[in-house]
Amino acid sequence: MRKFSDEERDRIHEELIQTGRELLVTYGPAKTTLKDITDPVGIAKPTFYQFFDAKADLYVEIFEREFDEFTEQMQSELSGVDDPQERLEKFFRCYVEFSEGNKFIKKLFVEKDYRDVLENMSSEQIVEIEQKEMEGLIPPIKDIQEQSEGPISEMDPITVLGLMGSSLGLLVLHKDEYEEYAALFEEVQDEVYYQLQEKMISTLARGLTVEE
Amino acid sequence: MRKFSDEERDRIHEELIQTGRELLVTYGPAKTTLKDITDPVGIAKPTFYQFFDAKADLYVEIFEREFDEFTEQMQSELSGVDDPQERLEKFFRCYVEFSEGNKFIKKLFVEKDYRDVLENMSSEQIVEIEQKEMEGLIPPIKDIQEQSEGPISEMDPITVLGLMGSSLGLLVLHKDEYEEYAALFEEVQDEVYYQLQEKMISTLARGLTVEE
Structure with missing residues (x-):
């Protein structure tokens, strides 16, 4: 077994994550072999297992890293917004932008390969991902709950995430299916979809925060 | 070509609809042949075309009939409810019960065969179904719009349906996938799902009708 210095280990670990991310985004998990990931990094296939116990562990780390970036960005966007309704709207908008804009996450959630990825994860790994999500998403909800006297103040934060x-x-997830709906308005699909998304954001934020 | 009396025609037409509906609910459109439908009615397969131009026409008529029953039932449930928020909640609840409870509609929307059914429909038939839906769903929305001073009063009714x-x-559509979400609460999937559905109904109705 080849020995690596700490510096080499860090570099390889990092490159495996970067390469894995790019390949997953471009080809999806089903078409990405271990060799596809190790070749560009310049290590032999079996050497991968000195860095990750399984391919699924690499995916978990990619996901966690993307998610960290997202929560950091969201925190900075939410800071300074004091009105609870406006803050909740911003929170929803960040979530939607993250789901739509992050190619890795989108691939993972929108394409069928997602099931394969999930099926190859252990229940511990799934719990790890869920905890990561909760750690990132629950504190901003709690902040809003403290600021608002609306129905959100009495809800379990997980219920808000569920909604x-x-x-x-x-x-x-169903974006591509809004073509028919758009035709009802005789409008461009994309426009109608984003109008609907925006109305959904404002309606939910309103329903959760406005006092009666 | 066999000639039928008007009375016979009516009976056969009715029986084709009833038999078609039962078979579609039990086996789905892919596994339901024309012969499966005509045999119990006691007519030869080609005779079907004296009653419907194509199998898709039978489906359209079954759908329209189910939908008529639904709108009638909904009208009676909504009558006498004067508060716009309460009325909108009831409207949403009727829609959900219809989507979940009607086996034919559920099969049509939840199972993959749905695509086959839609693909076998002409654009005229799809427009016919959409018009039927709009005729049933838009008037109750308009009633609520007139009663409310909230955001719903200024929306296109189709946007409300879109939301x-x-x-x-x-x-x-995704009901079966709420198992993991329920596990977060350490709760029974069905209970969590229905709690979430109920919160969604009240939040949307609130967000759309409450004045600020």
Whole structure:
């Protein structure tokens, strides 16, 4: 077994993540072999296992890193927004932009390969990803709950995430199916989709924060 | 070509619809042949075409009939509810119950065969179904718009339907996937799903009708 210096280990670890991310985004997990990932990094296929126990571990680390970037960006966008309704709208918008804009996450959630990835993950890995999500998403919800006297103040934060995922999240997932709906307005699909998304954001934020 | 009396025609037409509906619910459109439908009615396969131009026409008529029953039932449930928020909640609840409870519609929307059915429909037939939906769903929305001073009063009724479909409709479609979400609460999947559905109904109705 080849020995690496700490510096080499760090570099290889980093390159495996970068290469893995690019390949997954471009070809998807089903078409990405281990050799595809190790070749550009210049290590032999078996050497991969000195860095990750399994391919799924690499995916988990890519996901966690993307998610960290997202929560950092969201925090900076939310800071300074004091009105709870406006803040919740911004939170929803960040989530939607992340789901739509991040190619890795989108591939993972929108394409069928996603199931394969999930099936290859252990229950510990799935719990790890979920905890990461909760750690990133629950604190901003709690902040809003403290600022608002609306229904959100009495909800379990996970319920708020559930509402977001079951409306805005599913909307992203079904984006391509809004063609027929757009035809009802005799409008361009993309425009109608984004108008609907924006109305959903404002309606949910309103329904959750406005006092009666 | 066998000649039928008007009375016979009516009976056969009715029986084709009833038999077609049962077979579609039990086996789905892909596994339901024309012969499966005509045999129990006691007519020869080619005779079907004296009653419907194509199998898709039978589906359209089954759908329209189910939908008529739904709108009638909804009208009676909404009558007498004067508060716009409460009325909108009831409207959403009727829609969800219809989508979940009607086996034919559920099969049509939730199972993959749906695509085959849609693909076998002409654009005229799809427009016919859409018009039927609009005729049933838009008037109750307009009633609520007149009663409310909230954001709903200024929306295109189709946007309201879009919001409903993109949250409550997609939630029904993805019902089976709420197992993991339920595990976060350490709860029974069905309970969590219905709690989430109920929160979605109240949040949307609130966001659309409450005045600020």
